[in-house]
Amino acid sequence: MENFAELxxxxxxxxxxxxxxGINLKIPKGKVTAILGPSGTGKTTLLRLISGQLKPDSGDxxxxxxxxxxxxxxxxxALRKRLSLLFQSGALFTDMNVFENVAFxxxxxxxxxEHMIRDLVLLRLQSVGLRGACEHMPSQxxxxxxxxxxLARSMALDPExxxxxxxxxxxxxxxxxxxxxxxxxxxxxxxxTSILVSHDVEEALSISDQVYVLSHGRxxxxxxxxQVRQSQNAELKQFLFGHVDGPVSFHYxxxxxxxxxxxx
Amino acid sequence: xxxxALMNRIGYLGLWFLxxxxxxxxxxxxxxxxxxxxxxxxxxxxRLLIQIYQLGVLSLPIILVxxxxxxxxxxxxxxxxxxxxxxxxxxxxxVALSLLREFSPVMTALLFAGRAGSALTxxxxxxxxxxxxxxxxxxxxxxxxxxxxxxxWGGIITLPLLTLMFSVLGIYGGAFVAVxxxxxxxxxxxxxxxxxxxxxxxxxxxxxxxxxxxxTVSWIAIFHGWNAIPTSQGxxxxxxxxxxxxxxxxxxxxxxxTAVMLGGF
Ligand SMILES: Nc1ncnc2c1ncn2[C@@H]1O[C@H](COP(=O)(O)OP(=O)(O)OP(=O)(O)O)[C@@H](O)[C@H]1O
Ligand SMILES: [Mg+2]
Numbered sequence: 001m002e003n004f005a006e007l008x009x010x011x012x013x014x015x016x017x018x019x020x021x022g023i024n025l026k027i028p029k030g031k032v033t034a035i036l037g038p039s040g041t042g043k044t045t046l047l048r049l050i051s052g053q054l055k056p057d058s059g060d061x062x063x064x065x066x067x068x069x070x071x072x073x074x075x076x077x078a079l080r081k082r083l084s085l086l087f088q089s090g091a092l093f094t095d096m097n098v099f100e101n102v103a104f105x106x107x108x109x110x111x112x113x114e115h116m117i118r119d120l121v122l123l124r125l126q127s128v129g130l131r132g133a134c135e136h137m138p139s140q141x142x143x144x145x146x147x148x149x150x151l152a153r154s155m156a157l158d159p160e161x162x163x164x165x166x167x168x169x170x171x172x173x174x175x176x177x178x179x180x181x182x183x184x185x186x187x188x189x190x191x192x193t194s195i196l197v198s199h200d201v202e203e204a205l206s207i208s209d210q211v212y213v214l215s216h217g218r219x220x221x222x223x224x225x226x227q228v229r230q231s232q233n234a235e236l237k238q239f240l241f242g243h244v245d246g247p248v249s250f251h252y253x254x255x256x257x258x259x260x261x262x263x264x
Numbered sequence: 265x266x267x268x269a270l271m272n273r274i275g276y277l278g279l280w281f282l283x284x285x286x287x288x289x290x291x292x293x294x295x296x297x298x299x300x301x302x303x304x305x306x307x308x309x310x311r312l313l314i315q316i317y318q319l320g321v322l323s324l325p326i327i328l329v330x331x332x333x334x335x336x337x338x339x340x341x342x343x344x345x346x347x348x349x350x351x352x353x354x355x356x357x358x359v360a361l362s363l364l365r366e367f368s369p370v371m372t373a374l375l376f377a378g379r380a381g382s383a384l385t386x387x388x389x390x391x392x393x394x395x396x397x398x399x400x401x402x403x404x405x406x407x408x409x410x411x412x413x414x415x416x417w418g419g420i421i422t423l424p425l426l427t428l429m430f431s432v433l434g435i436y437g438g439a440f441v442a443v444x445x446x447x448x449x450x451x452x453x454x455x456x457x458x459x460x461x462x463x464x465x466x467x468x469x470x471x472x473x474x475x476x477x478x479x480t481v482s483w484i485a486i487f488h489g490w491n492a493i494p495t496s497q498g499x500x501x502x503x504x505x506x507x508x509x510x511x512x513x514x515x516x517x518x519x520x521x522t523a524v525m526l527g528g529f
Contacts, residue, residue, distance in 0.1 A: 051402050053401065053402070077401075077405075077406060078404070079404075080401070080402055080403065080404035081403075081404035083402070083404075084402070084403065085402045087395055087399055089394065089395055091395035091396055091398065091399035092396075092399075093396055093399070093400075094390075094394065094396065104403065104405075105403045105404070105405070107307075108403070108404075108405050108410075109405075157403075
């Protein structure tokens with residue numbers, strides 16, 4: 001199986017805190033790979049590393065055979081035209097309306113005539129259920145709507161690799177179901193490669209071909225959704241089933257509570 | 265103990281100095297990055313027009329009103345100085361020369377730093393905070409070219425034009441005070457002015473000053489926006505830094521430029 005992206009022995013630290021400690025990840029071409037993990041483990045950081053916005057301390061990141069940390073600025077921008085990233089925050093351009101946001105990369109990177117851009121944009125908006133909102137400004141959208149517009153924007157240019165950072169946050173059950181289907185069908189119809197970062201374990205497992213679970217800078221579980229579900233690893237089980245007690249701490253690393261808070 | 269405290273102080277001083285050097289280096293590198301036109305002609309030109317509108321047209325009211333008042337004050341002050349030598353007829357010449365050489369470039373640049381520079385910093389800082397610049401980068405579009413370059417060029421084009429308008433309004437303001445209120449013969453107000461103002465010496469040199477100020481203010485403003493810490497407090501600090509540093513830079517550069525232009529060295 002060919003890999004579209006590979007992370008080899010990747011280490012990365014921020015403000016002296018090690019976030020990744022020599023992790024290995026393979027993103028197979030044409031598949032949906034889910035990346036799960038507790039809040040704050042570095043899932044967003046991982047996507048930023050893959051897109052070349054952050055540079056690793058050591059190790060290598062290969063995207064379609066190119067070593068991202070070693071690319072020149074020009075080559076990096078050329079590579080990025082083939083990738084897309086759905087930001088956790090949406091990151092819509094606030095000075096453009098919904099239509100122009102989705103049309104942005106089409107206008108920047110293609111010379112399509114206006115009527116084709118219009119059709120493409122409206123189709124994208126239709127698929128996220130927001131064709132009727134194309135005249136709205138981002139400030140007039142709800143959080144969930146803004147995220148769906150951002151999703152439409154990230155699909156606009158038919159990228160080869162789409163990275164979704166928490167696409168389901170803030171969606172009601174109906175739009176959640178639509179988005180789950182959309183991500184899967186996009187991947188299959190356009191033969192893209194998808195990376196899905198999510199906290200919604202069930203949804204993520206239901207549409208992915210392959211899963212990685214990260215915790216404390218390491219990969220604690222990998223395989224098909226079935227293999228991951230059946231794993232006996234205590235850390236993994238605790239995360240998947242949401243138990244409060246277990247090896248994974250809910251707390252950010254800190255001194256024991258007794259040392260910081262006065263005895264009651 | 266004393267020695268150690270002293271060494272610490274010296275250490276901080278050194279660190280402070282190194283940080284400033286690093287910031288200047290970053291700003292210089294940044295300048296080379298944003299000094300680009302972008303691909304093609306039509307799209308960058310359209311973006312430039314938008315910036316000329318944002319930075320220039322929207323600054324017009326404050327510039328025009330300020331020019332009018334500065335010209336009026338200059339005429340009033342000039343008249344009272346000149347009248348003691350009996351040469352109040354030269355007030356037109358005095359108003360025009362002080363405006364063209366000093367007041368217009370400096371005052372317009374200061375107002376521009378407060379009105380347009382702070383807005384630039386806040387706008388770009390907010391785009392950074394809300395990850396819009398990151399999003400653009402990831403979509404393969406360079407924000408240096410797409411967002412910052414048109415703003416730099418917009419500033420470089422508009423400030424000299426605003427400066428000229430400031431002068432025009434100031435001269436009319438001066439005429440109003442001198443001719444209508446103080447009773448100077450309007451032929452001598454305009455005639456003296458035409459005889460003494462030289463195109464190269466006064467107008468061109470004033471415009472050169474304002475071009476230098478335009479580059480400085482726009483550069484400082486855009487740099488602070490891009491360099492802002494992505495929080496609301498970070499943006500407010502960056503905005504303040506823009507206004508303070510741009511204003512001081514204008515005044516210091518004005519002295520240097522004036523000295524060079526008058527050949528005082
Ligand atoms: N700009 C930054 N500077 C310093 N540390 C940061 C910065 N951004 C993130 N971190 C740290 O990096 C770690 C990973 O952050 P990241 O945003 O990648 O987590 P995440 O897995 O995406 O979490 P979530 O699921 O909550 O989105 C966090 O512990 C955070 O404290
Ligand atoms: Mg995240």
